[in-house]
Amino acid sequence: MQNKIVFVPQPKKVVYQNGFLPFEGFVLAQRKVFGGHTLTGLQPFIAANGVTLAAQQNAALGSQAYVITVDKTGVTVQYATQTGLHYAVLTLLQAAKQCKGKLPFMCVHDEPDFVSRGFMLDISRNKVPTLATLKKLVDYLSDVKVNMLQLYVEGRSFYYPSKAECYSRPDDYLTSADIVALKKYAEQRFVSLVPCGNCYGHMTYWLNQPQYNRLAYSPNGFDWSKDGLHCPAGTLNPADPDSVRFVRGLFDDMLPAFGNAGLFNIGGDEPFDTIYGEHALDDDGETYFSYMQQICADVRSRGLTPMMWGDVAHNHPDKIDRLGDVVYLEWHYDKGLFNDECCRVYAQKGARFYVCPSSGLYSSVTGKTDNMLANIAEAAYYGKKHGAEGMLNTDWGDGASSQSFVSSVYCQGVAACYSWNATCFDDGELQQWLNDNVYGCNLSAIVADLGRYVNLQKQKMNMIPFLFSALYIRGLDCMQVDYDNYSDPLAFFRRDELLTTDESNDTQAFLDDIRARLDSVDNGNLYCAEARYALDMLTWAVMHTRVCRGLRNDNPDVGLVRQTADFGEKCVLQHKQVWFARNKRSDYAKASFRWTRLVKKYRQLLSELTAKRK
Template identity: 35%
Template sequence: MALALHLLPTPRTLELTGGDVALPAALSVSGVDAEIIAVTLGARARPADAAKADVICSLASDGGDGDEGYRLRIGGTPLVTITARTPTGLRWALTTLAQILVEHPERVPALRIDDAPAFPIRGAMLDISRDRVPTMASLHELVAKMASWKLNHLQLYTEHTFAYAGHEAVWHASSPMTPDEMRELDRICATRGITLTANQNCLGHVERWLKIPGYEHLGELDRVNLLFGAWFHDPNTLIANDPAGLALVKDLLDQLLPTCSGGYVNIGCDEPFDLGHGKSKAAIEKDGFHHVYTRHVSTVASYVRAHGKRPMYWSDAEHAKPEIAALLPADIVPLVWGYDGGTEFAKRGRLFRDRGLEVWVCPGTNNWWSLTSRSQTRRANLARAAREGAEIGAKGFLNTEWGDAGHRQQWPLTLTGIADGAHSCWSGDRPFDDHALGLHVFGVPAMGAWMIALGSIESDVGVNFLGDMNASIFDAADRPDAVAKAQAADAKLAALDAALPACDALIERELRHAVAMARLSCARSQVRGTMPLDIDKRRAIGTSLAELLREHRQLWLKRSRYGGLEQSSDHYKRALNCW
């Protein structure tokens, strides 16, 4: 029987040539630096001369497609032959070989692989500001996994969680990344073939700055603002083009940029909700939003350029307009973002590409605002980004893991979402392989299908676990079929809980917690949909939530720093306090 093979990401072409090959317990490898051998194959391999090597690596002008492509052959003499145009291609070939050995540690299938990525820059962005800042151990683990999936770019989304000198009042309770930690992470990334890129929002999403005495005068507004007629929001936007605000931005960038060796800098500037509603109103009425906004973006971009780096910014859908594109600096990179299967990456990106700007597509993991993830939405979003990004010649593909609503998604969901993105930005819109997902994320093949099933319940049944958890217990469920849907979702959750494959102990705790919290959401929805409200059932739900909140706090500290935990817990406390 031919040996099956499951790789993440899926290679461009893979041909099983017949039979299998026994490999020694310790492979000898020639033609590549010892450091690359160590970080890809680990203890399974050692450097050797070509005459004695089991694995011979060599550079050749026809060794692969592009700078990162490679050709890998298993079978014959030598046992393994690898060619590539560059050392980077050799690195990714050895990374593929390492995955083959995970699935088949003793006998491997004879094969030919010709492989190359769909995008030259393949990244993940992790939100460390709302509200979870991972420990350094967690970041090291993430970087190692990213490299094993052939990602080569990392950003840490930052609003206030970098230890900026002179601004301790803003970040002191947030357990921020220190400059030394960022430099260490940069070094770890470099050894794994990953570039760490600085990320600091420089216009909107600065509410954590503006609420601190001494900074409030920098805000467009000095009071909460009603957004979209739906909810009140703290002031979140700097006064565009204000000298004092720009001086703050320059100070932050001057401190952060030297700690990250990446040649790009993400200056954010997305969702400036308050812009034009306060101190910039007169300027916008006189010059137009596009002039005021792009003037601010251009000034911040000049600060980045002074460090010899290239600016990039989040291109909001409503700002993808010719009048904005025409005023942007020629070297800025619009990050075309959107997080569902309907996002028009090509239409929006083409607007900037046709003006000669480098464009990236930025889909998302769809884990935020969720307890269980949104698997189908994520995969539709990733596939469309890959397909349309290739169509418009996007250079980069940045998969975003946000932390809205208290970053309550558990770490296994984060890893799954980033791994799905790694597949899409290397393999394009080819089908996802759940077996490979489970094997190369968790070491358990069956975990892939389980994770996707967990993340499909909301869409399959038509429920929103976190929305129902956040709703007041005293608000009647607004859907006539809410009780039936909650019961159907709970049955699916119970079945998945019973079928969770054996896995790492902490992963199991995190996933059972996610399931338990989602089931509690179902219970709350059923109580809200049944009138009159039953006091004993309400009390039982409150007691269960208190216990799950305790576990949320315990699990948080296993992988993340204390800073942000209270803000995350407050989301559950609001539900608890209206039991």
């Protein structure tokens, strides 16, 4: 075999043999076996003079397993279920697209390491995708054999009819009609759409509406730390029966559109108001588990199995059994945090659990590539070792969902590969496949490297890269606190960190090199536009850092301030263009508020500096 076929994800076992099968297409020996979307995928490769494609049902195989044999007699696929047959066809089509005129003799034995391979997209940090974008996402997930999609709903990102007074334009958000259409579309492609929301913490938007504030555990908010970081109310009062009734009302509005989804991710994570501040609880988790028992019981009464984030349960393993049949979601987003101990907590209790790594795109624009690669690899390794039922890769939007679809595609490709085959991943092959089948140009390596700007920061990083922190949080005066942007956790942070001069120079040189590479491959498609937007945002951040350092040293460069203001205006326009290319209006005004205000501050600063020079 001279040319190895690039399979994404990599099958468990591929044995190439001497010889090739002349190939111009397929003749289906049993056309009726290949139903629905599986047949649709095959349709372009069906030819009257093609090779025979036979399908044989084999009950001894697992439900998602398959075997492909290519020899001189043709192609044979063995499968146990339609799901297995679908995955076999996906693999076969990857081979057919790469093999011009001949298929190599080979035998493929394949089956996933994780029964559930999911992707969770945060649609609650101001940005809600259009239905067309979500369908495109489903197409991609299906192609890489991901079988679960969750859309994280917090606040008003979903239109709740019983809360109609909180919406001026309901169609700007995810609607029940969107869910019904997406669910049907996804199921045709062997992807389940699982509802995902919250029920305890992360209720900030609702609890800061006047009519619901009385339900808050800390109605006036709480002090996160002693340095003045005050956060608004975000956690329901577990002692108030109306809190449970409120959550049930949210469920009543949202769940019917999902039909018999089987699972429901109810969140339950990070009840910060009960952890920090003067009213922090110290009751060994008793309040938490008592409250969550009520929510889980309600979910089961609807015929669904609750899934919930494991950050609280993990710290109280003696209480895990109290919640009954629950799928725990063990999440860690930095390398080195997945290990034997964190997975063994559930395995020893016989509890169902998933491992949940992250794309790492939140609070960064382009992510932290090397951290993401390690985080996902470790999640897959330890999850498989300790019997995790699934892997759910998360794409959070903290920082006003500043990332774009182009970066999510790459990160989710990595997770898809590891969740299918936990011990065999080739980043180069994934990048090649993405270039050929998704991006439409040699963009993958550029996307991956855009997430490596963080490596040039030598100062210790506290979760958020200094470059993003300076632009989004610090601004020009370290006072950019948006008290009404309840969807974004970063809206309440105050940070005053900047890159050093050397770090700024190294980062700019790094970005200049990427710009030259992007110029050489840019074919004008939307993916390239998104990559250019990301590159320009990071470039603006470097310029902004230099302006801030000049102001800090009382030596501002008027010319640099003018250039930074002009470049910032360009970035604001790019942000708007890439936003509306894939997303509803949703809360665009809030997501763009910091960028537009920062540009206005530049203009004001420029006016002041110019006046001083006169």
